[in-house]
Amino acid sequence: MAVRLVFLGKLADLAGAPEAEVVGPLDWNGLIEALPGPLGEVAKGEKVRLAVNGAVLSDKSALAAADGDEIALLPPVSGG
């Protein structure tokens, strides 16, 4: 068991893969450190949202994930 990270949209390109696994538990600082390449900096941007197990967090820094949880990194949705 691990924490599964899911990268949506262009974040998957930055990560080099649509998903990754890291060992839990994971808080906000732990997530930033675990993110590959430029993704840590990008994830700090105010427009990137986080969802844990399908619930969007109103405050990313309050992240608290354990093994078995899924964290999605959500860039802004595309326009029409």
Next chain:
Amino acid sequence: MARDVRLLEHTLEPGTELAAFAAAHPAAGGIASFIGKVRPDDGVELLELSHYEPLTLPGMVALAEEALGRWALDGILIRHRIGQMRPGDPIVLVAAAARHRRNAFEAADFAMDHLKSDAWFWKREKRAGEWRWIEPRAEDHADLARWGRRTSV
């Protein structure tokens, strides 16, 4: 069923969907519908829509419920494509059935504005063999403001 919301991985056939929706709501006085298609803009070869299962469909269902709460409707239908499409392919279909036309028009318009800018979809397009992600547009936020709303996603 008052709301009928689905994500489609392969083809969207608006004519078939609308016929079934009309048959499901025989008492409606009218049905307003909108079909969104991949714009055949200069050089676009493919459009790809990705989604996130735990958020995208639940968000669309919540949108349909909100429309049902806001207007007197017999029913609302939303179909959205994911995956790869070519110019001219339908991406989205919204239909609202109501006793009176104004409710049907407004509910369909409301649903479209939110699907365009306040739903969990990411799009990229392929031109000259190169994929490029599509960024948010300011106009979409202005569209939402018509309904007294800001984006929530």
